[in-house]
Amino acid sequence: MPQMTERPPVISSASDVEILPLVVQRRVDDRGGIMVIDLAAPDGAALPAFTAGAHVDLHVEDPATGLHLVRQYSLCGDPADRSRYRLGILDAPQSRGGSRALHRLARPGAVLRVGKPRNLFPLYAGARRSVLVGGGIGVTPLLAMAHVLQAQGGEFALHYCARAQDRTAFLEEIAEAPYRDRVHLHFDDAQPFLATRDLPPAAPDTHLYTCGPSGFMDWVTAQAAACRYGAAQLHREDFNAEVDTTGAAFEVVAARSGVTVGVPAGVTIAAALREAGVAVNLSCESGVCGTCLVDVLEGVPDHRDSFLTPEERSAGDQILICCSRARSATLVLDI
Ligand code: FES
Incomplete structure (x- = not known):
């Protein structure tokens, strides 16, 4: 990502x-x-x-x-x-x-x-038409998607949004790519992206994929929703999603490490444990990849990830420590 x-x-x-x-x-x-x-x-x-x-x-x-x-x-x-x-x-x-x-x-x-x-951001297999909307460096996964859709003979368009042409990468690569005729460039000072003009009519088999800064993706998906695209047709790369660390302070007992730490608002469990010298596995730090999954031995997690299924969340016996918090005063973790 x-x-x-x-x-x-x-x-x-x-x-x-x-x-x-x-x-x-x-x-x-x-x-x-x-x-x-x-x-x-x-x-x-x-x-x-x-x-x-x-x-x-x-x-x-x-x-x-x-x-x-x-x-x-x-x-x-x-x-x-x-x-x-x-x-x-x-x-x-x-x-x-x-x-x-x-x-x-x-x-x-x-x-x-x-x-x-x-792959946490795959193409939807049942789509008849695809729209790819990338902001800046967020175009990268969409370039791979364009290769595949072109090879499949799929109906698609790639909208590449950037500030200005002289600060935009991949232009030479795109100009030589087999999908070059499907690409629409949008610069802030020339033809910026406009959903009402650039998106095809909403339909169950039309899927939109967006990647870029969080604010850009929020803007694209809001515009698409206003054009009647349903949630099932909107796909975004949330790898860089910001972690919500608001809420009450709580205590974490790292049972295997024999360490107890306080986790105040503004600090993740992973950061608090790391500060205390406990080794933690981290990758995305956004709650999407599952690398930091830890078993819960006692206490009630406040799940804030997008990795666990609803059933796994209800079970309450696992937690992603890069983003999730506690509903109970204390969490005892198997780490
Ligand atoms: S590090 Fe990826 S979900 Fe926590």
Whole structure:
């Protein structure tokens, strides 16, 4: 998934994550501070398959802090091409380490540690018509979707929204892509996206996919809803969803670690445990990937993720500690 914002560096015990060492085969420093890199197996072997909308975790050792950073980036190449993974990485000005380190380290020939692709933003199989609306670096998973829809002969359009043409990446790639005739460029100063003009009529088999900053996706989905698109037809990449840390303070007992911590408003369980020296597995830090799942031994979780099913939430015996909180004064966790 595109990394729109940088999160604080996290310590990740990634020993249980399957990681591929991949070589930076090609790097292009595109407009808008976006670096496009192609990653390949050192021996040229075919890479694990992925589907459009998938992302990978990049595991980065930050020499400045000595921490192991994990960042997620959407795969923006053609899923039919198993020879490489293509990523677009924004050098975010507010970066606290991840993208900055990657822009520094990802030189041709460098080896990066890459998790196997996972897809939390897939194309809907039953769609007859698809509309892809990307904002800035959020276009990356939609480029992979465009490859697939074009190969399938699907009916679709890709709307790519950006501030200005001279700050927009991927333009050369799009101009040469087989789907180039399906792409509509929207710049703030020229032909901005307008749902009433740019969206096809709402229909049960017409699906809209949007990715970009949260505010952009809120704006796109609100416009689509106003055009009578139903919730089942709207798909958004919530990988960068902000975590709601409001609410009363509570206590967490990390039973296996023998540590008890207070979790005030504004702090996640994961952050409180980490501060106390407890190792936690983190990846998306948005409640969507499931990496931080922990068993609940006592207490009542206040689920704020989008990973657990309604049944799993009701069971109350698991919690995602990157985002969820407690309804009870104390939670005892198996960590
Ligand atoms: S780290 Fe992804 S759900 Fe918590």
